[in-house]
Amino acid sequence: xxxxxxPPKNSWGHKFKHFSGLDRAIVFTVLARGCQILGSTxxxxxxxxxxxxxxxxxYYTFYGFVSLQVVFELGFxxxxxxxxxxxxxxxxxxxxxxxxxxxxxxxxxxxxxxxxRRWYTVxxxxxxxxxxxxxxxxxxxxQRPGDSVEWKFPWTLLVLMAALLFQVDPLFSFLEGCxxxxxxxxLRVVQVVLGVAFGWTAMISGHGMxxxxxxxxxxxxxxxxxxxxxxxxxxxxxxxxxEEHNIAWVSxxxxxxxxxxxxxxxxxxxGQIVVLILFTYCGPVVAGKMGMSMSIxxxxxxxxxxxxxxKAATFGAMVxxxxxxxxDSLFFRTLLQSTVLVSxxxxxxxxGLFILQKYLPSLGARTIPVALFAVLAVTALSSxxxxxxxxxxxxxxxxxxxxxxxxxxxxxxxxxFMLAKRYxxxxxxxxxxxxxxxxxxxxxxxxxxxxxxxxxxxx
Numbered sequence: 001x002x003x004x005x006x007p008p009k010n011s012w013g014h015k016f017k018h019f020s021g022l023d024r025a026i027v028f029t030v031l032a033r034g035c036q037i038l039g040s041t042x043x044x045x046x047x048x049x050x051x052x053x054x055x056x057x058x059y060y061t062f063y064g065f066v067s068l069q070v071v072f073e074l075g076f077x078x079x080x081x082x083x084x085x086x087x088x089x090x091x092x093x094x095x096x097x098x099x100x101x102x103x104x105x106x107x108x109x110x111x112x113x114x115x116x117r118r119w120y121t122v123x124x125x126x127x128x129x130x131x132x133x134x135x136x137x138x139x140x141x142x143q144r145p146g147d148s149v150e151w152k153f154p155w156t157l158l159v160l161m162a163a164l165l166f167q168v169d170p171l172f173s174f175l176e177g178c179x180x181x182x183x184x185x186x187l188r189v190v191q192v193v194l195g196v197a198f199g200w201t202a203m204i205s206g207h208g209m210x211x212x213x214x215x216x217x218x219x220x221x222x223x224x225x226x227x228x229x230x231x232x233x234x235x236x237x238x239x240x241x242x243e244e245h246n247i248a249w250v251s252x253x254x255x256x257x258x259x260x261x262x263x264x265x266x267x268x269x270x271g272q273i274v275v276l277i278l279f280t281y282c283g284p285v286v287a288g289k290m291g292m293s294m295s296i297x298x299x300x301x302x303x304x305x306x307x308x309x310x311k312a313a314t315f316g317a318m319v320x321x322x323x324x325x326x327x328d329s330l331f332f333r334t335l336l337q338s339t340v341l342v343s344x345x346x347x348x349x350x351x352g353l354f355i356l357q358k359y360l361p362s363l364g365a366r367t368i369p370v371a372l373f374a375v376l377a378v379t380a381l382s383s384x385x386x387x388x389x390x391x392x393x394x395x396x397x398x399x400x401x402x403x404x405x406x407x408x409x410x411x412x413x414x415x416x417f418m419l420a421k422r423y424x425x426x427x428x429x430x431x432x433x434x435x436x437x438x439x440x441x442x443x444x445x446x447x448x449x450x451x452x453x454x455x456x457x458x459x
Contacts, residue, residue, distance in 0.1 A: 031189050039196030040299055043211070044292060046203040048366055055208060056366065057284020058139070058149050060291025062212050064272040065135050066162050071268075072123040072130075073166070074261025076116070077173040078312075082397055083112050084177025085316030099233075109178070110240035116170050117238060128163040132156055142280055149284075154209040161216035168223040171234065177313050185310065187226045194218035259399035263390075266409035270436060271298075274416050274428050281420045290425050293367045293376060300349060301380045304342035307334050308388045315395035324457060327395075335388050342384045346377035372429045379437040386444035393451055400451050404443050411435040 047056050087109040099106055135155050143149075172184045198218035202211040227234070275294070279287035311334055318327040353373050357364030367373060390401045412435045419427030 035189060035192040035196070036299060036302070039192060039199075040295060042196070043199060043203070044296075044366070045363070046200060047208070047292075048363055050203050050206070051208045053285040053288055053366070055149050055284075056288035056292070057279060057286075058151050058209065058288075059212065060275055060288055060295065061139075061279045061284065062151075062155060062158055064275040064291065065138065066131060066158055066212075067268060067272050068131060068134075069127055069162060069166055070261075070264045072127040073120075074257060074264065076119060076257055076261070077170050078264075078394065079257045079260055080112065080116055080170055080173045081177040081312055082316045082395065084109060084174050085313040086320045086397070087112065088178045088317075099236075107240060107242045107246075110237040111242040111246045113174055113234065113237045114240075114242070116174060120167050120170050124163045124166045127166060128159055131162075132159045135159065138276075144283065149209065151209060154213060157210065158213040158216065161213050161220060165216050165220045165223065168220065168227065171227060172223070175230070177316070179313065181310055181313055187222065190226075191219040191222040194222050259402045260394070263399060263402055263405040266405035269409035270405075270412045273413055274420075274432065277416045277420045278425065278428065282424050286425055289366060289368050290428070293373055296349065296367070297373070297376045297380050300342060300345045300377070301384060304338045304345065304384050305387060307338040307341065308391055312391055312395065315392065316397075319395050319397075327392075328457065331388075331392050335385070338384060338388065339381070342381050346374075346381060350374045350377055368425050368429065372426060375429050375433045375437075379433050382437040382441040386440050389444050389448040393448065396455075400447050401444065404440070404447060407443070408435055408440055411439065 047059065051059060087105045099109075132155075136152070139151055139155065172187065176184045195215040195218035199211040199215035202208060202214045271294075275287050275291045278290050311330060314330070315327060318324075318330075350370065350373060353364065353367065354370045357367075357370055364370075368376075393400050412432060415431030415435060416428050419431050
């Protein structure tokens with residue numbers, strides 16, 4: 001845990017920070033999301049200019065398919081963050097890379113990192129040998145006459161880079177759990193900038209289908225450069241003899257991880273499968289429009305959720321120290337701030353798309369109609385609340401949203417399969433809204449209130 005100084009309580013800086021919720025971690029995270037939005041906006045323009053509508057469909061389906069890496073991660077990155085946060089609450093990471101504090105917590109922290117290395121080494125290999133041929137089979141099966149898209153090598157390279165990035169990403173979660181949230185958030189800014197630069201280079205040079213792979217290449221390179229100065233700290237933990245204070249996977253990790261893992265897989269079904277279903281039933285052009293629309297709305301959600309996600313380690317430490325009042329005060333204030341932000345952003349986005357489709361139809365035609373886009377934006381508001389409630393409860397090292405995640409995955413997938421062939425994107429969007437905008441919000445809030453009542457947090 002690293003202690004970061006704050007402005008004096010009576011200063012304007014402290015009052016603004018309290019009102020806005022801004023801190024270094026949020027500033028860097030929002031900056032990263034902002035760069036991502038600017039990068040995505042530029043990418044959208046480049047896609048319109050350099051890719052055909054069919055290539056656009058393949059482009060977004062690439063991302064949807066490769067996101068199946070959640071099957072191999074099983075939510076371990078979030079588990080890592082929470083485990084590290086609970087143990088690092090009693091140790092201090094010094095600027096020279098050494099650790100002071102409770103020796104038992106130190107050994108348990110080392111044990112966590114050692115298990116992370118073993119898990120992700122095996123999982124990355126399995127991910128590559130599974131996703132690469134599966135993608136080949138999917139695209140070969142659904143390739144339509146006249147779809148002159150060179151996807152084979154770009155797809156293989158994308159899976160390879162995803163597997164390499166998959167190996168270093170958990171180390172960032174571990175460092176966040178150890179209190180280095182602002183540092184990791186700053187890294188994300190550089191990752192986005194370099195990734196966008198690599199992706200744009202592929203587009204402009206006439207190799208647009210390689211853009212996803214090169215984007216991940218830039219992110220991987222940045223991650224390696226970030227970890228190199230921290231090698232002393234990480235290697236000391238990897239070489240540490242944990243003796244009898246070893247983290248027990250069966251009792252300390254797996255009961256939490258398998259539930260998080262199932263929820264993460266279900267999130268893939270609720271967030272990515274609709275593009276693959278549209279690709280299958282309606283073709284790459286319709287899938288590309290939906291993929292681009294969901295990507296734009298997802299960028300808004302990511303920025304708003306930064307207010308909450310950067311508090312994950314703090315929530316875990318507060319739970320460990322039993323600081324319930326501080327936890328509730330911070331959570332509900334942050335929830336209000338993120339909700340206001342996502343609401344404002346949704347209004348601006350819908351208005352912007354309306355203007356775009358009216359005055360620049362060649363660009364606006366690459367997304368779904370503005371009315372359907374507005375439905376997606378409202379759904380994002382509900383999702384932001386549910387994700388925030390889930391983050392709060394998961395800070396207690398439990399996963400009460402497991403059954404809800406399974407239910408929503410079944411509802412979204414089922415409705416998409418039933419509606420896509422007959423109603424296309426319109427049916428899928430409205431089915432998505434009912435499942436994720438109404439059912440998810442209602443059931444999630446019930447779970448949230450019930451768990452808090454059970455734990456004695458609320459009457």
